[in-house]
Amino acid sequence: MARKQHVAIFTTASLPWMTGTAVNPLFRAAYLAKAGDWEVTLVVPWLSKGDQVLVYPNKMKFSVPGEQEGYVRRWLEERIGLLPKFEIKFYPGKFSTEKRSILPAGDITQTVSDDKADIAVLEEPEHLTWYHHGRRWKNKFRKVIGVVHTNYLEYVKREKNGYIHAFLLKHINSWVTDIYCHKVIRLSAATQEVPRSVVCNVHGVNPKFIEIGKVKHQQISQREQAFFKGAYYIGKMVWSKGYTELLQLLQKHQKELSGLKMELYGSGEDSDEVKASAEKLNLDVRVYPGRDHGDSIFHDYKVFINPSTTDVVCTTTAEALAMGKIVICANHPSNEFFKRFPNCHMYNTEKEFVRLTMKALAEEPIPLSEELRHELSWEAATERFVRVADVAPIMSIKQHSPSPQYFMHISPDELKKNMEEASAFFHNAISGFETARCVFGAIPNTLQPDEQQCKELGWRLQE
Numbered sequence: 001m002a003r004k005q006h007v008a009i010f011t012t013a014s015l016p017w018m019t020g021t022a023v024n025p026l027f028r029a030a031y032l033a034k035a036g037d038w039e040v041t042l043v044v045p046w047l048s049k050g051d052q053v054l055v056y057p058n059k060m061k062f063s064v065p066g067e068q069e070g071y072v073r074r075w076l077e078e079r080i081g082l083l084p085k086f087e088i089k090f091y092p093g094k095f096s097t098e099k100r101s102i103l104p105a106g107d108i109t110q111t112v113s114d115d116k117a118d119i120a121v122l123e124e125p126e127h128l129t130w131y132h133h134g135r136r137w138k139n140k141f142r143k144v145i146g147v148v149h150t151n152y153l154e155y156v157k158r159e160k161n162g163y164i165h166a167f168l169l170k171h172i173n174s175w176v177t178d179i180y181c182h183k184v185i186r187l188s189a190a191t192q193e194v195p196r197s198v199v200c201n202v203h204g205v206n207p208k209f210i211e212i213g214k215v216k217h218q219q220i221s222q223r224e225q226a227f228f229k230g231a232y233y234i235g236k237m238v239w240s241k242g243y244t245e246l247l248q249l250l251q252k253h254q255k256e257l258s259g260l261k262m263e264l265y266g267s268g269e270d271s272d273e274v275k276a277s278a279e280k281l282n283l284d285v286r287v288y289p290g291r292d293h294g295d296s297i298f299h300d301y302k303v304f305i306n307p308s309t310t311d312v313v314c315t316t317t318a319e320a321l322a323m324g325k326i327v328i329c330a331n332h333p334s335n336e337f338f339k340r341f342p343n344c345h346m347y348n349t350e351k352e353f354v355r356l357t358m359k360a361l362a363e364e365p366i367p368l369s370e371e372l373r374h375e376l377s378w379e380a381a382t383e384r385f386v387r388v389a390d391v392a393p394i395m396s397i398k399q400h401s402p403s404p405q406y407f408m409h410i411s412p413d414e415l416k417k418n419m420e421e422a423s424a425f426f427h428n429a430i431s432g433f434e435t436a437r438c439v440f441g442a443i444p445n446t447l448q449p450d451e452q453q454c455k456e457l458g459w460r461l462q463e
Contacts, residue, residue, distance in 0.1 A: 005119060006112075008116070012045065013044070018057070023206075028378075042087070046093060046456065051093075051095040064456060090111075091111045092457060096443050099441070104128060104132070108134075118143070125144075126152070126173040131431050131440070131446065132427075132431060144181045144182050145184070145391070149312055154190075155310060156169055173194060178196070183197070185198055190312050201384070202382075212323045226365075230303060230361060234290070235266050241268075243270065247281075253353075262283065264287045271287075298323075301325065303360045306328070307328075314335070325343065328356050329344065329346055342366045
């Protein structure tokens with residue numbers, strides 16, 4: 001009987017945590033469902049109340065998964081209007097304070113029933129499979145697509161003994177994505193190369209940023225002043241998110257940038273240090289707590305300065321361009337997608353940074369064309385995803401009879417598959433030992449979810 005294929009999108013975070021791996025997979029699920037060619041399920045982590053307090057803003061807590069699902073759907077509806085039909089399911093997760101991220105507990109493939117196991121999209125495939133123990137993803141699903149969001153190697157290099165850790169992590173990432181994914185999409189060339197990967201930005205921006213840009217475009221076309229404020233930066237306030245580079249540039253070139261008024265918005269572990277460093281400058285640099293980039297306070301800024309090189313594709317850069325602003329950023333693989341936009345100015349040297357910044361403050365942005373505005377949208381991002389993931393809709397799947405095999409004949413493809421199966425078996429064996437898991441950085445006692453989480457999710461507790 002003909003039926004739509006089912007797409008299950010697994011990710012490593014959920015709202016109300018405002019992080020890229022919570023927001024972007026949610027939009028991907030919504031816009032795939034909106035296209036109407038697939039049945040879609042978004043699978044997100046469920047945290048204990050103790051972890052929720054550590055992760056979610058304002059100590060927000062949910063007693064049951066349905067309560068959090070309601071919050072997620074309301075947030076999405078406020079941004080895209082009438083919601084398309086898609087499911088939201090939860091898997092048990094634990095928050096690692098050391099890694100500042102959520103890791104799965106138990107075999108999360110069981111979240112999706114076998115009769116719906118057509119296509120799995122693993123948002124952050126390395127993250128979801130480092131400690132995976134259970135059914136092999138490629139055996140459960142007919143097609144497994146990984147989407148790499150994070151430049152883990154760049155973050156690890158900044159730690160103590162970082163280059164040694166980065167070397168090991170690079171090989172582990174290649175290993176797990178190879179054995180668990182049929183294809184991997186890297187959002188930009190800033191990520192590490194892994195087997196069977198392609199580079200394509202399959203993310204878009206929240207529609208409200210495009211609407212803000214249209215209003216600004218109309219104001220400019222009517223010869224009204226659209227932008228009243230100077231330069232700003234918004235991002236999680238940790239040094240690795242561009243604040244190191246930005247404050248170094250400002251400190252070195254205070255004389256040349258004497259007319260610059262710069263405002264920084266962000267919250268994070270390094271907020272106090274960033275604020276103290278900014279106060280030492282002889283420039284008018286002010287630091288404020290983080291807020292939603294769509295807030296009206298940001299509408300009238302003309303220049304967005306983002307020197308970060310740890311992002312894979314910077315969401316706030318895309319949002320700023322969608323709002324019609326001028327963007328100053330580094331000429332770096334993470335910004336390759338933005339080179340086609342006339343308002344995006346990239347620097348290679350510190351001297352160029354100063355020149356482009358002062359030039360941007362003195363000129364007006366170029367109105368965005370309809371074609372480029374579309375490129376920033378989630379509709380265009382979804383089209384790119386379907387194309388590069390090769391998941392074009394089909395209504396039925398034919399079961400092909402296996403080709404006749406000759407005795408003792410093994411083709412190169414079969415040999416490769418057998419080696420991959422052996423490698424997956426080895427990973428599954430290692431990940432089944434608590435000691436080995438902890439040595440490689442897993443959260444203790446996450447081989448199986450705990451009793452309380454199983455009860456909350458309706459999972460059967462394994463003996």
